[in-house]
Amino acid sequence: xxxxxxxxxxxxxxxxxxxxxQCAQDMNHEYMSWYRQDPGMGLRLxxxxxxxxxxxxxxxxxxxxxxxxxxEDFPLRLLxxxxxxxxxxxxxxxINRSWGEQYFGPGTRLTVT
Amino acid sequence: AQSVAQPEDQVNVAEGNPLTVKCTYSVSGNxxxxxxxxxxxxxxxxxxxxxxxxxxVKGSYGFEAEFNKSQTSFHLKxxxxxxxxxxxxxxxxxxxxxxxxxxxxGQGTTLQVKP
Numbered sequence: 001x002x003x004x005x006x007x008x009x010x011x012x013x014x015x016x017x018x019x020x021x022q023c024a025q026d027m028n029h030e031y032m033s034w035y036r037q038d039p040g041m042g043l044r045l046x047x048x049x050x051x052x053x054x055x056x057x058x059x060x061x062x063x064x065x066x067x068x069x070x071x072e073d074f075p076l077r078l079l080x081x082x083x084x085x086x087x088x089x090x091x092x093x094x095i096n097r098s099w100g101e102q103y104f105g106p107g108t109r110l111t112v113t
Numbered sequence: 114a115q116s117v118a119q120p121e122d123q124v125n126v127a128e129g130n131p132l133t134v135k136c137t138y139s140v141s142g143n144x145x146x147x148x149x150x151x152x153x154x155x156x157x158x159x160x161x162x163x164x165x166x167x168x169x170v171k172g173s174y175g176f177e178a179e180f181n182k183s184q185t186s187f188h189l190k191x192x193x194x195x196x197x198x199x200x201x202x203x204x205x206x207x208x209x210x211x212x213x214x215x216x217x218x219g220q221g222t223t224l225q226v227k228p
Binding site for chain 2: 004031033035041042043044045048050056058059090092096097098099101102103104105106107
C-alpha cells in the first residue's frame with residue numbers, strides 16, 4: 001500500500017491564481033481530512049469528508065473548496081490564492097468517523113507571493 | 114466546541130532522563146485522545162490513543178500517556194528519553210458523542226533531547 005499520497009510536494013503561486021492539491025489513499029478509508037500547519041498554530045482542520053459524496057467544513061474553510069467523488073480521492077481547491085494561504089497542507093485518512101488511527105500524507109508546501 | 118492546549122512550546126530534557134509533554138483538553142461528551150509525532154519535513158505519525166478503559170495507555174517507541182478526567186489532561190511520558198525522540202509532538206481530541214468525527218489538534222510541543 002502507498003498509504004496517503006499528496007501532490008505536488010512544493011508549489012509557488014501568485015496571488016489570485018488557482019490550483020488543486022491532490023490527495024489519494026489506497027486503504028479504502030471512508031474518512032478523509034485536509035489540515036493546514038502554520039508555525040505556533042498547530043494543525044487546523046480545513047474540510048473533511050465522511051464518505052464519497054459527503055463533505056463538510058472544518059475550523060478554517062474560507063478560500064478552499066473540496067469534493068469527494070470517489071473513496072480514494074479528496075482534492076483541495078484554492079480558487080483565488082492569497083498570501084495568507086501560504087502554509088504546509090496535510091491530507092489524512094482513517095477507516096471511518098470513529099476513533100481509528102489517522103494516517104497522514106507527506107504534505108504540500110505552498111507559497112503564495 | 115472541542116479544544117486542545119499544549120502549554121509548552123518547547124520541552125528540553127537530557128538523554129536518559131524522564132520526559133513529560135503536557136496536554137489539556139475541552140470536549141463535550143467522552144473524549145477520544147491521541148498523540149502524534151512529526152519529524153522534520155514529514156507527515157504526522159500516530160503514537161497512541163485513549164478511548165476507554167485503563168487510564169495509562171502505552172504506545173509506540175516506549176511512550177505512554179496518562180488520562181486524567183478530573184484534570185482534563187492527557188500528558189505524554191517516557192521513562193528515559195533518547196536523542197532520536199527529538200521531534201514535534203501533537204495532542205489531539207475528538208468527542209465520543211460527535212457524529213462528525215472531527216479531530217482537533219493542539220499547537221504542538223517541540224521536544225529537544227540533548228546528549
